[in-house]
Amino acid sequence: MSFTENLLLIVALIAASAFFALAEIALAASRRLRLRQLADEGNPRALLVLRAQEQPGHYFTAVQIGLNAVAILGGIVGEGLFGPPLAAVLERWLAPPTAAALAFALSVLIVTSLFVVFADLLPKRVSMAVPERVALRLITPMNRLLLLFKPAIWLYSRAADLVLRLAGLPQQRDERITADDILALAEAGAQAGAIHRPEQQVIENLFELETRTVSSTMIPRAGIVWLRHDDPDDVVRARIAAEPFSTYPVCRETLDLVLGTVDAKDLFQRVLKGEPIRLTDAALLHKPVVVPEQLSLSEVLQQFRQQHEDFALVVNEYGTVVGMVTLGDVMSTVMAGLVTQDDEEMIVRRDDGSWLIDGLTPMPDVLRALSLQEPPHVDDYDSLAGFLMVMLRRVPRRTDRVVWDGHRFEVLDVDNYRIDQVLVTRDTSDATAPQ
Template sequence: MTEFGLWLSLGGIILLLLLSALFSMSETGMTASSEARIGFLANQGNKSAKRVQKLLAQRDKLISSILLGNNAVNILASSLATSALIGLFGDVGVAYATVAMTILVLIFGEVMPKTYAINRPERVAVLLAPFIYRFVRLLAPLVNVVQMICVLALRAFGVRISRDTSMTASEEIRSTLQLHAESGAMVKHERDMLGSILDLDEVPVGDVMVHRRSMEMLDADLPPDEFVRQVLASSHTRIPVWRGEPENVVGVLHAKDLLRALSACEFKPEKLDLGQLLQTPWFVPDTTTLREQLNAFRQRRAHFALVVDEYGAIMGLVTLEDILEEIVGDIRDEHDPAQRGLRLQPDGSLLVDGATTIRDLNRQFDWHLPDDDATTIAGLVLHEAQVVPEPGQVFVFHDFRFEVLRRQGNRITHLRMTPPAPRSDTADPAD
């Protein structure tokens, strides 16, 4: 081989290694870039970012084209090196070319460019988008043929290719939250709050409502003095009012409306016209999701609704605060009654009010108790035990130990819960 031919081969190898590095960088940059960040740049008018979006929309063709180009330049570079070294050293040049090109391709064609791209994925993707976009369009016919051959070959082995494998937006956000939480980049309260927003479409109002047993209601037929006294004694500003029987709710009283009316009649309750003070009650089905109810509250500019079952019977009430508490956690002010909640014991067990919801416990302690068949922890015990237990009875469900402490009628009011002992992550070397 002439000296000119040798230098020509060397220049070709360097050029091909550069192309190999560009293909490797683009592959890593495109696949590792944040679609949210790329979308932001595209919305800012960045044309290259818009091309990245188009490429990522057909990810299979993008990867196939890059792999095709990368393998082509690597093989061509190896062929040139082999030809040049055979001319210089004879048959042993094949071994020299194999070792040399393996090292060069590994370092300069793969590891180094991919390491750079993985640390700056969006920058690399946007920078190389014009080149890769034209390259993918150029190789589109050939890539289609290659993909068809691959699909047919896989079918011969009984493998079916499904294109519907992408994660939903909600799943992707959840996985991102979990990843940030495990890495320590996000505190637990922030993760729970963002995760709860995603749950609004899945949780019905029946799971967060104030149960009918705990509702404060007023009898419209009470003497005026007693009626006003009960309103003032209540910690709530909106109270359902019934007449004849508690199921017959005739309206909702706002405490401010009552105070205005009292002021107008010189604070003489007997002069009050209750019918003029009551607001029309709003009934919603217990299957309404929290997102639907939140939107309905905003549209109606209301904060209060009564929840009914499929037969129209009142099950409880839901307020805007109940929905907000599902997102940000418990909200309490100076007028709210003290919460009994739960108390952690020295032995690791917890004393729990039976009305505590399973969702609250799971969120607070990162447990995974099922809440499909029961809303409260007492309901879970009743569902699993299939009997109304006596105080002192002990059950073990889902690796938790439940001891019934108190019962009122058929309702479990207090329990002692003992969670499973944490498992050790280290295995016994002898096993």
């Protein structure tokens, strides 16, 4: 063959190798969600790519057959293309055996470089940049090659399947999308600027609803404002005027003897109509929603949806009311302080770099705000106050301190055994112990 014919053959082999490289990377990098969207829009080639991704064995076998065949032919043709001309030039200065050896090495280097740049690097970069577009363009010719190489594909695929079975390796990739996958995509989107950090935080908080218990968000028993069923009209009016809320539990003698709940709007309607407020009136009372403290926030939302309520009392295993939770409490967890007023923030960053944190702040919020590692015995408590109690092994007192993960947690205020405020500062010592 002439030099021109060999050169054209090399160009054709590089084009063929580039085709197979494009096809291989494009199929592997194509996003199933994007392909599914294209298929739903009526693109028939998107369905073909999806089918190839579901059963990629034959597809990649055809690619490897093509790549290896092209590589072998490229080596043979390349040596014959550049070897003789280079040897003729080098023989002017070198002995014929030396010139032939050097010409062979240079020929291999030139051919290899051409294949690396034009048949490998460039095609793969293009496929990684626009994988779906490339996959859609190449799926039809690849399917024709699958028919052409069918006997060889069957043989090599069976051999590969046998090796995989013997090694105990999966033969297909798991396409199930997990929560970790979604969180990773949200984090990547935030880093790339595709979504804002607050939006990414909301996505993370939504998944936390499955793991955070209602006790991490509820208002504790001591903070519940309730009414006695036999309170006179003037007492009820004074109570709701002093502590206005949307819903009040109505109880007999103690909070644990709940008769029902009453909506503030119903009370206001009676006041506007000039009617007396009698909590013994069954028409005012609603059946209370009671949930165990072990429920997750996601399960509490389901309870609200099923019972068409936005208020629930939380009880422990002994039937004692330990707190209450509202739909607003759950949604504030999702929003993670994005719409919380400054005077209601439970975690406040001070000018000197320290933090002032309410003792009832859920521990996941503390870890996120301070970028801390998971603390010890994390399943034994829900709030910062619980963390301090577990670390100190007693009810904390003012000035008690816990040093952990490079931070010092100091109790500033305790109200009737309840930790109100905790000052958190960075600690340079290596100690991780209560003080």
